Amino acid sequence: xxxxxxxxxxxxxxxxxVTACVMKMAVMTVIEYPSNxxxxxxxxxxxxxxxxxxxxxxxxxxxxxSGWNYGQLAFLYGLSVISHALSMIFFVQGWFMxxxxxxxxxxxxxxxxxxxxxxxxxxNINIFGVTDLIPGILVFIYGCVKCGICVTPLFxxxxxxxxxxxxxxxxxxxxxxxxxxxxxxxAVDFGQYTQEIMDKTTMYPLxxxxxxxxxxxxxLIPVGWISFYPASVLLxxxxxxxxxxxxxxxxxxxxxxxxxxxxxFNMGLRKYESAGN
Amino acid sequence: MIDVQNLSxxxxxxxxxxxxxxxxxxxxxxxxxxxxxVRDLSFHIEEGEIVGFIGPNGAGKSTxxxxxxxxxxxxxxxxxxxxxxxxxxxxxxxxxxxxxFGQRTQLNWDLRLSESFELLKHIYQVEQADYDRxxxxxxxxxxxxxxxxxxxxxxxxxxxxxxxxxxxxxxxPKVLFLDEPxxxxxxxxxxxxxxxxxxxxxxxxxxxxxxxxxxxxxxxxCERIIIINHGVMVEDGNLSQIVDRIAPYxxxxxxxxxxxxxxxxxxxxxxxxxxxxxxxxxxxxxxxAEIIADLSEKKAIKDxxxxxxxxxxxxxxxxxx
Numbered sequence: 058x059x060x061x062x063x064x065x066x067x068x069x070x071x072x073x074x075v076t077a078c079v080m081k082m083a084v085m086t087v088i089e090y091p092s093n094x095x096x097x098x099x100x101x102x103x104x105x106x107x108x109x110x111x112x113x114x115x116x117x118x119x120x121x122x123s124g125w126n127y128g129q130l131a132f133l134y135g136l137s138v139i140s141h142a143l144s145m146i147f148f149v150q151g152w153f154m155x156x157x158x159x160x161x162x163x164x165x166x167x168x169x170x171x172x173x174x175x176x177x178x179x180x181n182i183n184i185f186g187v188t189d190l191i192p193g194i195l196v197f198i199y200g201c202v203k204c205g206i207c208v209t210p211l212f213x214x215x216x217x218x219x220x221x222x223x224x225x226x227x228x229x230x231x232x233x234x235x236x237x238x239x240x241x242x243x244a245v246d247f248g249q250y251t252q253e254i255m256d257k258t259t260m261y262p263l264x265x266x267x268x269x270x271x272x273x274x275x276x277l278i279p280v281g282w283i284s285f286y287p288a289s290v291l292l293x294x295x296x297x298x299x300x301x302x303x304x305x306x307x308x309x310x311x312x313x314x315x316x317x318x319x320x321x322f323n324m325g326l327r328k329y330e331s332a333g334n
Numbered sequence: 335m336i337d338v339q340n341l342s343x344x345x346x347x348x349x350x351x352x353x354x355x356x357x358x359x360x361x362x363x364x365x366x367x368x369x370x371x372v373r374d375l376s377f378h379i380e381e382g383e384i385v386g387f388i389g390p391n392g393a394g395k396s397t398x399x400x401x402x403x404x405x406x407x408x409x410x411x412x413x414x415x416x417x418x419x420x421x422x423x424x425x426x427x428x429x430x431x432x433x434x435f436g437q438r439t440q441l442n443w444d445l446r447l448s449e450s451f452e453l454l455k456h457i458y459q460v461e462q463a464d465y466d467r468x469x470x471x472x473x474x475x476x477x478x479x480x481x482x483x484x485x486x487x488x489x490x491x492x493x494x495x496x497x498x499x500x501x502x503x504x505x506x507p508k509v510l511f512l513d514e515p516x517x518x519x520x521x522x523x524x525x526x527x528x529x530x531x532x533x534x535x536x537x538x539x540x541x542x543x544x545x546x547x548x549x550x551x552x553x554x555x556c557e558r559i560i561i562i563n564h565g566v567m568v569e570d571g572n573l574s575q576i577v578d579r580i581a582p583y584x585x586x587x588x589x590x591x592x593x594x595x596x597x598x599x600x601x602x603x604x605x606x607x608x609x610x611x612x613x614x615x616x617x618x619x620x621x622x623a624e625i626i627a628d629l630s631e632k633k634a635i636k637d638x639x640x641x642x643x644x645x646x647x648x649x650x651x652x653x654x655x
Binding site: 090264 | 400426433441453456
């Protein structure tokens with residue numbers, strides 16, 4: 058084995074080992090406060106079930122949205138909520154990055170021998186995000202059934218690749234927005250706005266927006282790749298592209314957004330000023 | 335062990351003018367001011383030293399210690415720990431350092447202390463046998479095992495600081511940075527902390543760098559002090575030598591039977607109130623015994639005591655008060 062490869066492997070094992078430990082601690086923290094679980098288990102899924110009920114109402118009133126029928130919309134909605142939930146589990150801290158910058162909470166990450174972004178997200182892993190995952194999966198399965206999708210291993214692979222890419226796109230956007238705090242030195246909670254915009258652009262077909270908006274949401278803020286384009290090919294609505302190609306593009310876009318976000322974050326970190334005593 | 339070379343840190347600060355007019359002006363044409371928090375610091379610290387950083391609030395102590403521990407990126411200059419630049423090779427170099435910042439904790443608030451240690455064990459890849467040995471050793475100094483199963487949120491400040499000290503030593507770092515570690519602690523917790531620092535320094539040869547406002551910390555721990563003011567180094571050297579140089583005098587306090595106090599040619603009377611007179615003399619020129627002998631020839635003396643020029647005098651002088 059080449060030494061560089063060996064070193065990378067060792068490092069990967071190190072990160073996986075820490076991740077396992079952090080996950081264990083996150084679960085233990087949840088168990089420490091059992092009353093919180095009940096609250097989250099009720100309020101979070103309810104939010105998305107309600108959202109879906111509105112779609113059902115709209116479709117029943119108007120027949121369809123932008124040429125998408127009820128089952129297809131459920132598929133799209135479910136796909137969007139699942140990647141939202143995954144991003145909540147792993148990347149929700151990005152919403153609060155400004156507070157960490159102001160309070161000097163990056164100090165402890167900087168004095169440990171691991172990546173700062175990794176520690177920022179993984180030592181604050183949000184197990185409660187699972188409560189968003191449940192309604193997402195339910196609605197997605199419902200959509201699959203309604204559309205009569207034949208679940209093959211290939212289909213599952215395509216969905217998993219899409220979800221990985223979509224989660225990275227969302228996470229990258231949280232990091233990009235959060236990292237502005239290093240420059241502004243103010244704590245703005247971007248969560249609300251981000252969630253609003255992401256919900257409106259990923260839970261409904263992008264084709265219902267004007268073309269200029271579609272262009273922006275595809276190339277500049279690439280949220281179209283989170284759910285709309287993958288769902289279009291997986292459902293056969295858009296048959297111009299290979300059904301494997303689009304999920305792979307989503308993954309590539311996710312990695313690209315993450316790389317840009319990581320570079321921007323590191324730029325900010327050099328300007329990090331900690332907090333006075 | 336540690337090499338600090340021409341270290342500087344500048345901050346850009348927005349100038350805010352008062353009132354709505356000022357706010358608008360700041361919005362349209364923001365004015366910036368460059369703050370030199372630390373200017374051109376250079377020094378060397380050997381393995382096994384305990385060095386105290388002192389200086390008034392806002393002097394640049396914390397900024398310096400944060401650059402030395404890799405938290406802040408220097409504007410200019412560099413910090414080498416064991417020969418390697420910490421801001422270039424952060425992940426490797428920080429394996430050699432431990433950090434305790436007085437008001438912050440790296441412990442998980444919701445879980446038991448042992449859980450936080452467990453995570454650090456994984457982060458620093460410490461072998462179980464080494465981990466057990468370190469914990470036993472530190473337990474001997476701090477009695478940490480009494481509180482290891484206690485949730486951190488239920489701990490007193492003193493217990494939490496003990497927890498943080500052990501947490502910072504789990505990977506047996508060569509250098510330990512402490513930023514105002516005794517702040518807010520009661521007497522017994524301060525005692526425990528100082529004992530801990532002395533012990534790890536003696537047994538493990540750990541290099542310790544601390545900032546503090548507590549003169550007791552300095553007197554009991556530091557052979558060497560570095561005084562910083564306005565971001566510039568004012569003094570760097572052996573504590574007792576600095577004291578001798580900056581404050582080379584002692585004060586003799588004499589109590590007489592009445593209010594009439596004689597003068598002495600070899601020293602200066604600095605205070606005279608009631609039956610008590612204070613005489614300040616240079617240690618090199620005359621001894622207290624000589625002065626007492628001379629004075630007692632002139633008048634009957636009831637009582638004497640000697641005030642040493644202490645570190646607080648040094649600080650007053652060095653801070654320019």
